Amino acid sequence: MNSVLVTGVATPIGLSLVDHLLRDTRVGHVVAASHLSRVEALGARQHPRLSYVKVDLTRTRKVHDLLFGAARDRGVEVIAHLAQHRRVRYGGRLAHKLNVESLRSILDLSDRHPTIRRVIVKSYAEIYRVSLHLPVLVSEDHPLDLSPGAPQWVRDRVEADLTACARMGLSDAEIVVLRCAEALAPETGSQLYDLLDGPIAFRPLGYDPMVNVATIEDLVAAMTRAIHGSGEGVFNIPGYDTLPLSEAIARWGTAQLPAPGSLISPLYNMRHRVLGTDFSYGMNRRRMHYGLVLDGTRARKRLGYVPQHPVAWPRAPTSS
Amino acid sequence: MLPTPAIRALTRALGSKALKDRRRRFVFRDAGHGYDQFGLQPDFVALADLVTSPVYRRYFRVESYGAHHLPGSGPAIVAANHSGTLPFDAAMLWADIYRQTDPPRAPRAMADYFVPSLPFIGTLFARTGMVGGSRGNARALLQAGELLMLFPEGTPGIGKPFKDRYRLQEWREGHCELAIRHGAPVIPAGIVGPEEQMPQLLRLPGLGPVPYLPIPATPFPLPVRYRILYGPPLDFSARYLPEQADDPDIVRRASNEVKHAVQELLHEGLRLRTGVFR
Numbered sequence: 001m002n003s004v005l006v007t008g009v010a011t012p013i014g015l016s017l018v019d020h021l022l023r024d025t026r027v028g029h030v031v032a033a034s035h036l037s038r039v040e041a042l043g044a045r046q047h048p049r050l051s052y053v054k055v056d057l058t059r060t061r062k063v064h065d066l067l068f069g070a071a072r073d074r075g076v077e078v079i080a081h082l083a084q085h086r087r088v089r090y091g092g093r094l095a096h097k098l099n100v101e102s103l104r105s106i107l108d109l110s111d112r113h114p115t116i117r118r119v120i121v122k123s124y125a126e127i128y129r130v131s132l133h134l135p136v137l138v139s140e141d142h143p144l145d146l147s148p149g150a151p152q153w154v155r156d157r158v159e160a161d162l163t164a165c166a167r168m169g170l171s172d173a174e175i176v177v178l179r180c181a182e183a184l185a186p187e188t189g190s191q192l193y194d195l196l197d198g199p200i201a202f203r204p205l206g207y208d209p210m211v212n213v214a215t216i217e218d219l220v221a222a223m224t225r226a227i228h229g230s231g232e233g234v235f236n237i238p239g240y241d242t243l244p245l246s247e248a249i250a251r252w253g254t255a256q257l258p259a260p261g262s263l264i265s266p267l268y269n270m271r272h273r274v275l276g277t278d279f280s281y282g283m284n285r286r287r288m289h290y291g292l293v294l295d296g297t298r299a300r301k302r303l304g305y306v307p308q309h310p311v312a313w314p315r316a317p318t319s320s
Numbered sequence: 321m322l323p324t325p326a327i328r329a330l331t332r333a334l335g336s337k338a339l340k341d342r343r344r345r346f347v348f349r350d351a352g353h354g355y356d357q358f359g360l361q362p363d364f365v366a367l368a369d370l371v372t373s374p375v376y377r378r379y380f381r382v383e384s385y386g387a388h389h390l391p392g393s394g395p396a397i398v399a400a401n402h403s404g405t406l407p408f409d410a411a412m413l414w415a416d417i418y419r420q421t422d423p424p425r426a427p428r429a430m431a432d433y434f435v436p437s438l439p440f441i442g443t444l445f446a447r448t449g450m451v452g453g454s455r456g457n458a459r460a461l462l463q464a465g466e467l468l469m470l471f472p473e474g475t476p477g478i479g480k481p482f483k484d485r486y487r488l489q490e491w492r493e494g495h496c497e498l499a500i501r502h503g504a505p506v507i508p509a510g511i512v513g514p515e516e517q518m519p520q521l522l523r524l525p526g527l528g529p530v531p532y533l534p535i536p537a538t539p540f541p542l543p544v545r546y547r548i549l550y551g552p553p554l555d556f557s558a559r560y561l562p563e564q565a566d567d568p569d570i571v572r573r574a575s576n577e578v579k580h581a582v583q584e585l586l587h588e589g590l591r592l593r594t595g596v597f598r
Contacts (some may be wrong), residue, residue: 132433132434132436132437132452133433133452133454134454134456135452135454135455135456135457135459135460136357136358136359136451136452136457137357137358137456137457137460138456139456139460142456204439205439206438206439206440206442206443207439207442207443208359208443209359210355210357210358210359240352241352241353242351242352242353242355242357243351243352243353243355244355244359247353247355289437290436290437290452291359293351293357293358295460310352317353317354318323318324318325
């Protein structure tokens, strides 16, 4: 019976994963960790198979103490590492430490840990490069966005992903990287959610790319399969919904205004200043022109993962 | 761009019985919201059918030969010559394949990189099945059992000078590598007519993603008669193993075979016609 350590439980995905694992009779104990207090992170959740550790993952010593303290005592065999800085517009040294260095520490320590045998890393579809010259349907060997102009949010995620990939086959612990489609939910770091969650969404005039979005339920299902699986690898985790951007905006009930490309960036900056939304057009410019859809063939074959939960769109389809 | 219900209403109001029947029988891989993963939408396919119909039937008066070689299902590649300054040949080939297959298959046109970057046009074409000409897109489509339509000459074919008409330009080989790797037959297609539709006077350097700006002798295409000829499928899977797709000699040999077949079809099409406009 696996005991699982989940980092980043103060996110909707982390909380859902914890709830799911507690219902899963194959899981022994769940150690939940985040930087918040227990009440802030878990609310009123109490369960005999659940324990909570407040920990600052940006500090290497604290990561060590988590893994060789609570995790070892509870016989944790699998780590599901979800902790990542969510906001695009805020970065800096501490965000980098959380996004990259905490994972590096976890991988280092897992290599010599007495009980940990598997590390599941949640990565992101946003690490893939989007270009006119590249396929729309993206498999795991698709080029990553290594452009120096990419925001720290992307650069950190690429570095974390590659850090995990570089250890595969060399560590005693098995490493699984799940490159997840964005979940259309608040506080998940989804840029598309931030785009939709406003009174008006601007999109480039004359372009309507395909987007793929997931639900928290599907991402949790994929993580659970990875937790109980064996072997290593990188897997795309697509969502159930693949549709044009305009359709996604319409079905979310947000007004949309196609605008010339040169106007959109200032419009979004203004939207950010007025409404405080996190959406960054600079980061998503290419995706809003050419689209990106994850190819989940490998996850289907190796993990048995098939997205099954469509987004609960507030509005009926415009194409019906 | 018009919303999908408006497109649907338009095709219902203006479409012929045959067009509506094709729309009804058209099948595609719905990714969940009425679009496939690459953005194809059946109502836009019907719109393309509607828009190309008068051009196909009355303007270019397309004659189709050997369409029984087009497979009704499964992965396949239609490889054709490319010409005419503006890509009316691609539109007519698309329309012909859509009309001649049963059930109707909307071929997935592999466009040059700059086409999807064009506002409105790129999106509109994507709704009718066009995809950017990357190896990854082609691989995914063949694995999904789609019918690819491509022009191995690429942009140099469509932009060649009038004196080079019906002489195939440098013939790219990637389609044969894909055909061998995925066991997809290649159907050679020769298109006779477009070479004379817009004789090119001059080529100016391109702007942005557009590789060049053609200066044709006529402001619009002449009403030449199109003849589209399909040859028997070249099934390389009967001769080569998928791993032999990595052998440059084999791929080159296969590609030459396709090129030769297309050139033969062009000769045959030229023999069939009694005049450029007849």
